[in-house]
Amino acid sequence: MDTKTILDEAKARFNHNSAKSYLKDKYDSKFIIADQNGLWRANPEIINFLNYSSDEYVILIDNFDNPVKVDRNILLIKLSNTYRSVMEEWYNEWKELESKR
Amino acid sequence: MSRGALLFAFNSPKYNYYDMAVATAKRVNHFLDLPVTLVTDSESLPVKQSYQFDNIVMAPADKSNKRDWGLWFNKGRYRAYALSPYDETILLDTDYMVNSDKLLKTFDLPTDFCCHNKTSFLMHPNLPQEVLSIHSFDTLWATVITFKKTTRARDIFDCLEMTQNNFQHYGNIHGFVSSTYRNDYGLTLATRIANGHTSPIEDYIPWNLLHVGNNTKVYRNDDSEFNTEYTVLFDHWNRGKIRKEYITIKNTDFHMMMKDNFMELISE
DSSP: OOHHHHHHHHTOEEOHHHHHHHHHHHHHHHTEEEETTEEEEOOHHHHHHHHHOOOSEEEEEOTTSOEEEEEHHHHHHHHHHHHHHHHHHHHHHHHHHHTTO | OOEEEEEEEOOOSSOOHHHHHHHHHHHIIIIIOOOEEEEEOTTTSOSSOSSOOSEEEEOOOOOOOEETTEEOOOTTGGGHHHHOOSSEEEEEOTTEEOOSSGGGHHHHSSSSEEEEOOEEETTBTTOOOOBSOTTSOBOOEEEEEEEESSHHHHHHHHHHHHHHHTHHHHHHHHTOOOSSOOHHHHHHHHHHHHTTSOOOGGGBOSSOEEEEOTTEEEEESSOOTTOOEEEEEEEEEETTEEEEEEEEEESOOEEESOHHHHHHHHOO
């Protein structure tokens, strides 16, 4: 029996809250990258900091609460790319989910 | 530097863990591109094998454990360190459904040992984290453990053996029911002991382990061998009535707590 038939027979309703929560869990993990001996989460705050700093090397506290000296440009590129691609993926899956309303 | 996955599979009267391990190994090969070593015993290993593991390590099962649904041969996980042929190993439960390459990230973490300390349940977004008891620690999860061959990782597995052998004693101290041995509880205690009674944040995989738990059933959206899209159906109990709810998921790893459902998912 295919899943559509199973859902029809069960008269099941799509649960948006659970789907939203699942998506958050799924994509939260994708923002995390390891680079230059530190663990980072790609978010607007760290990307903005790296973007506005002019030093070649900066010291940041990573996700494990360790201070890590990093090449600013390399980390900026990696985090920006990660943020952009994950947000796009998340947005597209969210739109797909919204269409089930 | 060799990398691979390690699975333990000891058949119980109720469940064929060997079959689960074959299905999981195929997905590990496909999504993670890693070889898989199986730890099993002669009773679980079929005469005719349809799948070629990278290695098969024969080790006797400790059959002294049981849980509500019957015998459960989960003891001896501490042997993973000694039995793994790889420099870097992902030790997985056989009922972990690999649907992505996410686990490869655990190799990049700046640590020699990590496991999950946080979980989420599909269809139960706000469930609290499990604890050993209200007087004790948050539970760590032995479902996924990535380790390197270092002295510290060996110490943790040595402590896991010690906590397994003295499980009742630790149950008394921490106030949990010790009649059924759980690797999760053993691991929670072992990592703390090996780390000088601290809990280094580096030992934790930085995302949640996704469980599929009670009243939840997962269906494959298509019958291809490496399907990654599923429909999750949930019985929502409210004032004595069931309301059926569902979501669809894709490209997401999850841990099936309901073994019967896992067996259905992997059946041809």
